[in-house]
Amino acid sequence: MIGIVVKKELKEIFRTSRIAWLFAGLLVLIALSVYNGYTYYTSHSSLLKESQEVTYKQFISQGNKNPHLGAHFGFYAYKPTADLAMIDNGIEDYTGSSFYLEPHKRGIIKFREVTDATSLKSFGFLNIGYLIQFIFPLFIFLICHNIFSKEWENGTIKLLLGSKVGRRDIYMGKLLACLCVVSMLIGIILFLSSTVLIATSANLEKVMGSYLIYLSGLCLFSVILTSIAVSVSLLTRSSTLSLVILAGFWLMGVFLLPRLAGEISKHVYPAITSVKFDHVTFNEMQYGVGDEGTKDYRREKLLERTLAEYHVDSIQQLPVYFIPITIEFFEESDGKVMDRAYSAVDQNQARQNGLVRSVAMLSPFLAFRDFSMHVTATDMETHNDFSEKAEQHRRKIGVIVDEYYQKHVEATNEFWKTVPQFQYEPPGLTHRLVAAGPAMLIMLGWTLAAIALMIFSYRKMTV
Amino acid sequence: MNRLMLQTIVKHEIKLLVRNKVLVYLFSIIFFMLLSALWIGSSMYKKQLSTIRQIKAYDKEITDSLRERITRIEKEDMIYPGFIWDDPTFAYNTARNEGPQFAVKQPFSLQALTVGQSDLQPFYYKVNITRKQYLTYDGEIGNSFLQFIGNFDFAFVVVYLFPLLIIVFTYNVLSSEKEQGTWVLLKTSNQSLGRLITARIAIRYLLFIMFFWMIVTPVLVLLVGVDFFFTTNWWWTVICVSLYFSFWFALSMFINSFSFSSTLNAMTLIFIWLFTGIIVPNLLQIGLNKIYPIPSRISMVTEERNALNQYFEKDGQTLTKEVFNNPRTMIRQASIVTPGMVYGYGVIVYKSQEIKDAAAAVAERKLYGQIERQQNAIQRLQLLSPALLLQEQLSAFAGTHWRQFNKFSIDVDTFRRETQRFYFPKMAEESTFRSFTLKDVDAIPRFNPKVYADYGWTDIPALVLTYIGVTVVLLLTAYKRLLAIVK
Numbered sequence: 001m002i003g004i005v006v007k008k009e010l011k012e013i014f015r016t017s018r019i020a021w022l023f024a025g026l027l028v029l030i031a032l033s034v035y036n037g038y039t040y041y042t043s044h045s046s047l048l049k050e051s052q053e054v055t056y057k058q059f060i061s062q063g064n065k066n067p068h069l070g071a072h073f074g075f076y077a078y079k080p081t082a083d084l085a086m087i088d089n090g091i092e093d094y095t096g097s098s099f100y101l102e103p104h105k106r107g108i109i110k111f112r113e114v115t116d117a118t119s120l121k122s123f124g125f126l127n128i129g130y131l132i133q134f135i136f137p138l139f140i141f142l143i144c145h146n147i148f149s150k151e152w153e154n155g156t157i158k159l160l161l162g163s164k165v166g167r168r169d170i171y172m173g174k175l176l177a178c179l180c181v182v183s184m185l186i187g188i189i190l191f192l193s194s195t196v197l198i199a200t201s202a203n204l205e206k207v208m209g210s211y212l213i214y215l216s217g218l219c220l221f222s223v224i225l226t227s228i229a230v231s232v233s234l235l236t237r238s239s240t241l242s243l244v245i246l247a248g249f250w251l252m253g254v255f256l257l258p259r260l261a262g263e264i265s266k267h268v269y270p271a272i273t274s275v276k277f278d279h280v281t282f283n284e285m286q287y288g289v290g291d292e293g294t295k296d297y298r299r300e301k302l303l304e305r306t307l308a309e310y311h312v313d314s315i316q317q318l319p320v321y322f323i324p325i326t327i328e329f330f331e332e333s334d335g336k337v338m339d340r341a342y343s344a345v346d347q348n349q350a351r352q353n354g355l356v357r358s359v360a361m362l363s364p365f366l367a368f369r370d371f372s373m374h375v376t377a378t379d380m381e382t383h384n385d386f387s388e389k390a391e392q393h394r395r396k397i398g399v400i401v402d403e404y405y406q407k408h409v410e411a412t413n414e415f416w417k418t419v420p421q422f423q424y425e426p427p428g429l430t431h432r433l434v435a436a437g438p439a440m441l442i443m444l445g446w447t448l449a450a451i452a453l454m455i456f457s458y459r460k461m462t463v
Numbered sequence: 464m465n466r467l468m469l470q471t472i473v474k475h476e477i478k479l480l481v482r483n484k485v486l487v488y489l490f491s492i493i494f495f496m497l498l499s500a501l502w503i504g505s506s507m508y509k510k511q512l513s514t515i516r517q518i519k520a521y522d523k524e525i526t527d528s529l530r531e532r533i534t535r536i537e538k539e540d541m542i543y544p545g546f547i548w549d550d551p552t553f554a555y556n557t558a559r560n561e562g563p564q565f566a567v568k569q570p571f572s573l574q575a576l577t578v579g580q581s582d583l584q585p586f587y588y589k590v591n592i593t594r595k596q597y598l599t600y601d602g603e604i605g606n607s608f609l610q611f612i613g614n615f616d617f618a619f620v621v622v623y624l625f626p627l628l629i630i631v632f633t634y635n636v637l638s639s640e641k642e643q644g645t646w647v648l649l650k651t652s653n654q655s656l657g658r659l660i661t662a663r664i665a666i667r668y669l670l671f672i673m674f675f676w677m678i679v680t681p682v683l684v685l686l687v688g689v690d691f692f693f694t695t696n697w698w699w700t701v702i703c704v705s706l707y708f709s710f711w712f713a714l715s716m717f718i719n720s721f722s723f724s725s726t727l728n729a730m731t732l733i734f735i736w737l738f739t740g741i742i743v744p745n746l747l748q749i750g751l752n753k754i755y756p757i758p759s760r761i762s763m764v765t766e767e768r769n770a771l772n773q774y775f776e777k778d779g780q781t782l783t784k785e786v787f788n789n790p791r792t793m794i795r796q797a798s799i800v801t802p803g804m805v806y807g808y809g810v811i812v813y814k815s816q817e818i819k820d821a822a823a824a825v826a827e828r829k830l831y832g833q834i835e836r837q838q839n840a841i842q843r844l845q846l847l848s849p850a851l852l853l854q855e856q857l858s859a860f861a862g863t864h865w866r867q868f869n870k871f872s873i874d875v876d877t878f879r880r881e882t883q884r885f886y887f888p889k890m891a892e893e894s895t896f897r898s899f900t901l902k903d904v905d906a907i908p909r910f911n912p913k914v915y916a917d918y919g920w921t922d923i924p925a926l927v928l929t930y931i932g933v934t935v936v937l938l939l940t941a942y943k944r945l946l947a948i949v950k
Binding site: 018029032035036047048051054055058061062063064065066069073076078090091094095098110111112113114115116117118119120121122123124125126130134135138142146239240241243244247248251255256258259260262263265266267271272273274275276277278279295296299315322323345349352353356380383 | 485489496499503506514517518521544545546549579580583584587589603604605606607608609610611612613614615619623624627631634635725726727729730733734737740741742744745746747748749751757759760761762764765768769771772775776780783799800808811830834837838841850851854855858864865
């Protein structure tokens with residue numbers, strides 16, 4: 001019986017010209033999204049890969065220089081483009097991907113693409129992720145909003161309920177028909193994105209796990225939205241009201257709530273200004289924290305300790321150069337100040353982000369967006385991980401150069417080559433899944449809510 | 464249609480709208496959103512003002528300290544008790560430490576309406592003689608995740624939410640009459656039904672507009688003061704937003720005139736909203752990125768570094784040897800920092816910077832040239848999307864458009880060159896190495912902060928006329944169709 005209802009519904013859905021238009025429009029959008037994601041991935045990944053090689057080559061071929069001067073020439077650590085960035089590039093364009101590895105200064109990630117973009121960027125970036133998170137839900141609602149209400153509006157509900165088909169079969173039939181249409185669209189997305197992924201990804205085996213998890217999330221997300229749309233259609237018994245409610249839900253969930261939550265989080269956890277940050281860190285480095293004493297005082301103490309260590313009376317008698325020792329010393333103590341300051345910034349941002357993410361309890365769209373960014377490794381956590389690894393590498397280079405500088409005043413290319421290249425591997429799938437845990441839990445919560453709504457609406461299926 | 468009839472329709476419309484509970488709730492929620500957006504925008508504006516105050520205080524503190532330290536050194540026969548790298552009488556030290564000045568883009572009060580690019584582009588730079596400001600100072604410490612989510616400002620509410628409210632407000636002006644069975648009754652009236660429907664839409668529009676500006680204007684005055692009220696930026700904002708709303712009312716009437724069902728009207732209007740507000744800008748983005756690809760800043764850095772390496776292969780190598788092997792600089796000892804060493808580093812740094820700046824200039828022209836071309840194309844094509852058109856205009860009037868930030872960045876770059884011209888000769892002064900005096904403190908170039916809210920690049924009257932033209936065509940076509948339906 002369910003089969004009959006599904007057949008009837010599919011016939012009705014595909015008979016209306018507006019569905020054909022919707023499908024055609026969505027197909028064009030899917031193709032464009034895949035193309036856009038593909039060009040984004042290929043251009044970015046090759047640029048970053050090549051630039052990493054070039055910047056390192058420039059460093060190791062800089063010729064004879066004072067080691068410290070050469071270290072200041074430094075090189076860049078570039079965050080490689082995530083393998084699944086062609087599906088969803090998450091916050092990549094907003095974080096930047098370049099980290100300058102030079103002495104004294106903890107690097108900050110620079111060259112955020114969004115700062116060199118036009119105002120069109122604020123309308124989003126069309127790729128599969130964007131399409132699924134922003135446009136696809138509205139299409140689901142447009143397709144399903146009248147699946148039940150039309151029966152009341154056309155006066156056919158009595159006929160339907162009076163037929164041999166049971167209430168449960170009618171409900172399931174209509175739901176399955178909607179899911180069939182939605183699955184078709186997912187199938188097209190799956191086919192196109194898989195083709196491009198296979199064609200471009202060298203690490204297909206590595207990517208496949210994340211990709212399959214992403215697809216599972218997408219299926220669950222689509223089922224949740226379809227169930228909600230079907231239930232609302234049944235509860236309102238009016239296509240217009242159902243459409244207004246669903247469109248409102250979409251607008252609230254996709255745009256309004258996240259943005260509003262973002263603004264609230266900025267007020268609840270205000271960020272430190274760059275001016276204040278610089279002022280505080282400068283004072284802490286210059287005048288010390290607690291009873292550390294000023295930089296001059298600490299330098300004198302360091303000299304005393306070094307002279308004692310080498311059992312000599314003056315700086316000229318030292319068997320090593322003193323400047324690199326001070327550089328190394330302050331690299332460490334200034335590093336602690338900067339670590340503390342950046343950690344406070346990171347913690348504040350984590351609190352802000354946590355508040356926004358908690359709003360996903362009111363918006364399945366936000367929960368899926370969060371899940372998607374974590375699984376594709378285009379999230380804030382991966383970015384912070386990169387930043388941390390790059391900083392570790394910067395300090396490692398500092399130690400290598402300063403140790404060399406203690407005994408040599410000139411470094412050649414032979415020495416520069418001993419400084420290791422930066423290589424970054426994003427956190428593994430397990431780590432990403434742990435990060436996506438809250439989003440997955442919220443999505444499960446939405447699944448339960450959708451089931452509850454279905455049961456509630458099913459009970460209202462009477463004339 | 465006589466005056467009495469018009470009055471009756473006005474009363475009838477108001478009653479109808481007030482009695483529609485869903486509409487009243489929706490209206491209240493969205494107006495609450497509007498007030499929140501105004502408050503959020505004004506908070507951002509005030510935060511920038513407060514940051515600028517912090518900058519001024521910080522600047523004063525630093526300059527006073529610099530003046531005091533140099534006075535002390537000059538009084539004590541040029542003896543500096545601290546670390547040589549902090550001695551401000553070396554021009555290179557001051558250029559690095561206390562010297563860098565802040566360049567500030569003064570926020571315009573209408574920024575409270577449109578955040579535009581102001582959350583992404585820096586509104587102040589600390590201008591360094593070495594690093595170009597765009598390479599080092601990437602704006603405020605921002606949360607990338609929140610920037611990715613987007614702002615909740617007046618522009619967002621007006622561009623995205625209000626069209627949907629208008630759709631809910633008007634999608635069934637005609638169809639509801641048919642669906643409720645009052646259409647037949649109306650047809651027996653001796654009034655023109657085309658005029659009647661037009662009058663109903665017009666009344667709804669006027670009520671909407673009056674209510675909207677009666678809330679926005681006083682709230683904005685309360686939040687940011689009254690100054691904006693006397694600028695053309697404000698009055699163009701009022702005209703453009705009102706016309707944007709009129710476009711959506713006219714479009715709704717146009718769709719109504721097809722005599723579809725309420726559902727189909729709503730679906731069509733939502734689809735048009737989605738298409739013009741999200742899909743068209745995205746398609747434009749894809750197309751423009753293809754035609755005018757914006758190069759990454761990474762290429763700029765690569766160019767700089769290549770040039771520097773080439774320089775150090777020959778001339779730079781000679782300079783380094785001259786400076787470092789000079790008995791006066793004694794840099795090779797690498798245990799005690801000598802005055803010559805500070806001077807030597809300074810010379811190498813400014814020579815290298817000249818090389819880097821020259822190399823970056825080519826890549827920089829390419830980068831900004833492509834962004835400029837994209838912006839020009841947007842200006843030509845913005846009529847394809849009313850949402851994009853309004854967003855561009857609102858940010859231009861608010862002083863948060865890319866072009867205004869770009870102008871600021873160009874001014875900062877000019878200022879940076881001025882600063883370099885001030886410090887470089889002093890850094891190259893070899894006779895004593897310590898060339899920076901108390902007199903120089905007052906001569907340090909300073910940036911003159913100003914408001915960047917000029918919108919001269921855009922032909923506002925032509926755009927407004929086009930807006931009016933499109934709206935009138937939609938209204939006339941709808942009116943004609945309504946007359947035909949009645950027949």
